[in-house]
Amino acid sequence: MNKLLKGTIAGVAGVVLLLGGAGSFALWNSAGTIGGGTIVAGTLELASSTTAGSWTVNGGAPRASMTGFKIVPGDVLVYTKGLSITATGDNLVATLAVDPASITATSTAPADVALAAYLGKTAVLTATGTGISTGAAPFTVTAGTAGVAQDVTVSITITYPKSATAGLENSSKLGSVNLAALAVTLTQK
Template identity: 35%
Template sequence: MKKITKAAVAGTAGVALLLGGAGTLAYWNDTKTGAVTTIASGDLHFGTITDGTGWSLQQKAADLPVGTAQLTGVTYTNQLVVPGDVLTNTISVPVTITGTNNKATFALTRVAPPTNALSSALTVGYTVNGVAYTPGNPITVTTGTTSIPVVITVTFPWGASVDNTTKALTTNFTGSYTLTQIPITPAVP
């Protein structure tokens, strides 16, 4: 009987070992860290815009009587303007656009000046990259652009009749410049 008991105990122990190890599996594992990839973003911004300086003044409005326009202008240093005067400023608007797929639109307009008869009488024109520019129709600029040539012209028209409502008034000019990122590839219609 001792042999049967020993065999039963050994069989029970073997079954216990099998049952106890049934939930545990052996597996292997390995972990490795890859090389560091540096990711840096591009940029899109204006530098300092100096459109408050460099203005010239010349009596040369398009509606002046024939032969009366001045041939040359003078540096504008806050002289009082009169009908027929044109103020002009030529500036390079500094731009930084970096990034392989960076593209933007450039827009400019006049910030609304104080409302009075002089403000209403003045007309403002722009040339961007040598082409007449209409506010509301931005142009496209791409990576590598470092400056945008802009000519601002503020005209006090001569007029065909007397208009004394613009005398002894003040107004101002302030430009508003905007860069807006757009996708590098246009949308498919």
């Protein structure tokens, strides 16, 4: 007999033996609990207070609205508003910042777009409170095991830059922006 025929016969015999025991083939398994406990997801929320915010211009008296105000290069606007922050999660760290995209041009007119760009790039938020970092923006909210649930006052400073180069701001003359949608973000890091 040649080797190929012997190998084939041996293979067939092995398959027959395996098939003969098919009725007794078994897989053992088991399961048990390990008592992992319960976890609860944290939360991150930012809500505006019902109290109206106020504006100041160049450190002047507070005003409720900027309607009718005509800004010029060098002006500094500050909007102050109360917010409520809720942050829970043992390892939760979030950034509190002003959304520069919320300073929008009133239209697509070039002056509106230029003014929105000037003001949007200078918008800076300041805030204080327990669990909120101090110092330069952006501000960090660290919940820790106790969490953070508090009312904070934020101030958004918007500066219309005054360039040393005469006429640099001319592209924004008569521009108009919408500050009604001014927004603050609270984003997990």
